[in-house]
Amino acid sequence: MLKVDDINVYYGNIHALKGISLEVHPDEIVALIGANGAGKSTTLKTISGLMRTKTGSITLMDEDISHTDAHKLVAKGLAHVPEGRRVFLQMTVQENLEMGAYTQPGYVKEGINDVFERFPRLKHRRNQIAGTLSGGEQQMLAMGRALMSKPKLLMLDEPSMGLAPILVQQIFDIIKELHDAGTTILLVEQNAEMALQIADRAYVLESGRITVSGTGKELAQSDSIKKAYLGG
Amino acid sequence: MTFISNLINGISLGSIYAIIALMLNFAHGDVIMIGAYVSYICTTSAGIPPILSVVIAMAVCTVLGILIEGLAYRPLRKATSLAVLITAIGVSYFLQNSALLIWGSNPKTFSSIVPFDSIALFEGKLIITAESIVTVAVCIVIMIGLTLFTKNGKMGKAMRAVSEDKDAAQLMGINTNSTISLTFAIGSALAAVAGVLLCSAYPVLIPTTGSMPGIKAFTAAVFGGIGSIPGAMLGGILLGIIEIFGKSYISTELSDAIVFAVLIIVLLVKPTGLLGKKINEKV
Numbered sequence: 196m197l198k199v200d201d202i203n204v205y206y207g208n209i210h211a212l213k214g215i216s217l218e219v220h221p222d223e224i225v226a227l228i229g230a231n232g233a234g235k236s237t238t239l240k241t242i243s244g245l246m247r248t249k250t251g252s253i254t255l256m257d258e259d260i261s262h263t264d265a266h267k268l269v270a271k272g273l274a275h276v277p278e279g280r281r282v283f284l285q286m287t288v289q290e291n292l293e294m295g296a297y298t299q300p301g302y303v304k305e306g307i308n309d310v311f312e313r314f315p316r317l318k319h320r321r322n323q324i325a326g327t328l329s330g331g332e333q334q335m336l337a338m339g340r341a342l343m344s345k346p347k348l349l350m351l352d353e354p355s356m357g358l359a360p361i362l363v364q365q366i367f368d369i370i371k372e373l374h375d376a377g378t379t380i381l382l383v384e385q386n387a388e389m390a391l392q393i394a395d396r397a398y399v400l401e402s403g404r405i406t407v408s409g410t411g412k413e414l415a416q417s418d419s420i421k422k423a424y425l426g427g
Numbered sequence: 428m429t430f431i432s433n434l435i436n437g438i439s440l441g442s443i444y445a446i447i448a449l450m451l452n453f454a455h456g457d458v459i460m461i462g463a464y465v466s467y468i469c470t471t472s473a474g475i476p477p478i479l480s481v482v483i484a485m486a487v488c489t490v491l492g493i494l495i496e497g498l499a500y501r502p503l504r505k506a507t508s509l510a511v512l513i514t515a516i517g518v519s520y521f522l523q524n525s526a527l528l529i530w531g532s533n534p535k536t537f538s539s540i541v542p543f544d545s546i547a548l549f550e551g552k553l554i555i556t557a558e559s560i561v562t563v564a565v566c567i568v569i570m571i572g573l574t575l576f577t578k579n580g581k582m583g584k585a586m587r588a589v590s591e592d593k594d595a596a597q598l599m600g601i602n603t604n605s606t607i608s609l610t611f612a613i614g615s616a617l618a619a620v621a622g623v624l625l626c627s628a629y630p631v632l633i634p635t636t637g638s639m640p641g642i643k644a645f646t647a648a649v650f651g652g653i654g655s656i657p658g659a660m661l662g663g664i665l666l667g668i669i670e671i672f673g674k675s676y677i678s679t680e681l682s683d684a685i686v687f688a689v690l691i692i693v694l695l696v697k698p699t700g701l702l703g704k705k706i707n708e709k710v
Contacts, residue, residue, distance in 0.1 A: 245594055269600030281595040283588050285654070293581075294588050298600035300581070344600060 196221045196348055196379050197242065201251035204234075204241050211237045212248070213403040219348065224370070224380045226390040226411065228424060229400035235383040236278045238400070239350050242381075243275040244268050255348070270298040274346030278353050278383075280337040284326035288317055291325050291336055295343030302345060310339035313369065331362040338369065349373065350381045355389065367393060387424035391415040399424075428552045433671050439559030439628065441667020442566035446621040447644030448651070448659035449573055450614030454495060454515050456641015457522035462488045462619030463626040463636060464530055467537055477540035484619040492615025493608050500611075501604065504593075519638065526634035534633045537626035558628045565624065566660070569617060574656050586610055590654065639683070643670075646690040652703025661701060 197219040204212040212234050219225045227235050240246045242253055244265030253261045255273060263271075283291050292310055296303045311318035314335040320328060325336060334354055341349060351370065355363040367389050374380050374393075384390035391397055394411035399420065407414065414420050447455055462484040469480035499518050503511050543557035577583035588596040589606045596603055625640060626632050643666060651662025669689055673682035693700065 243598060245597065264602075265594075265597040266600050266602045269598065275598050277595065277598060281592055281598075283591050283595065285591055286584070286587060290584055290587075294584060294596070294599045294601070297581075297585065340599070 226394035272347035295340035437668030437671035441664035445663025460637030462622035652700030
């Protein structure tokens, strides 16, 4: 479904991604874990076209998208829930969802109903400005907004960030549900424990390089991973 | 009666500020000036009817706005806001000096495009000019139109999304470049309207005609709350009233100083403007 082959990405002089290659197969949940500043978010931004790679290629469903504009990728089935959620704070919940369906004008009504079914809390707040929502609600809105584009591959950047543990569990349950409903997921997380529990496969990123990869189970049991990311 | 007459003049001047403030960028004042010149040339040299000259001015300014955006601002999309600000000042000087080259420094006397007579009330004690009525009416129509467009139109909503967060808008599939072009096109067409209305009320046209109204419209936008359509309207009208009242009751020389003092006070007391909302980002 997605194949990233040897990408090198720079912020000015800083070499942020040093030859990253990874693959996401249809119907998988793939996790990308690693410490702050390892390059996880940069990897997602490069896939979704917000940043550019100097080398290598990115292939989405057999099409080279390395040089495709970010806004054109949405219609190709790629959705990216960015770090920090980035909902439109001055727009209402409903308007945020409408923006999500920008490339799917025929899907607005049905999509909003689906999102409200999945996230009933958003339904009660549909006419509220997104800036007034709690952090957890904003995360739900960001995910719901991404679903409005009917994605085939959903990329989530730190969906659990800053959320209370009970909400983290809820967000991960929703990710599993989305996966069961047929969405392929690429998940970036600092919460490695939760991520490895639901991931089919995972990559560990360290200062711009992939150092370890394997199935979620393998990594969860690996001693070095335990030490570095799972608190013992 | 002078009070009421001042009030009407203030509202009318403020409506012009409001039109400019609705879709603001820094070189806007000079687009106003270009619009006024185009309309002037059309009516005086080519004998085109005034209303048609406004349409031509709007078309020219629309193209100009798209060009300015594409040539000056688009290459700076990822630059710091300071670089963009300096570019805006450059664009402003470029437009003023181009006008100076093309039309010279001699003031042109703009004849009003409003074909109606003034209305005299109370046995001639209160005179309302047709220009002020038309200006206020046009401002209201534009405000309602823009509100409907940005609240209900798909492109209008996309504009709001882009103005709030360009990256997130791209991730929705919105083409930010074409959306920003459209914003400049609409803003510049409105600037042409504002230029013609301004020069109909204050008929002296020189290459720097637009710069003061441009700055005042910016003040109005900050005053009312940046990004809010009713805010721009309220800020513009209040500013117009303050300016005219300052002129007639305090001092003609000080009226601009009073206007900018208002800006400073608003920035100190309520940095988000009268109708601006402060939304804290949640982490």
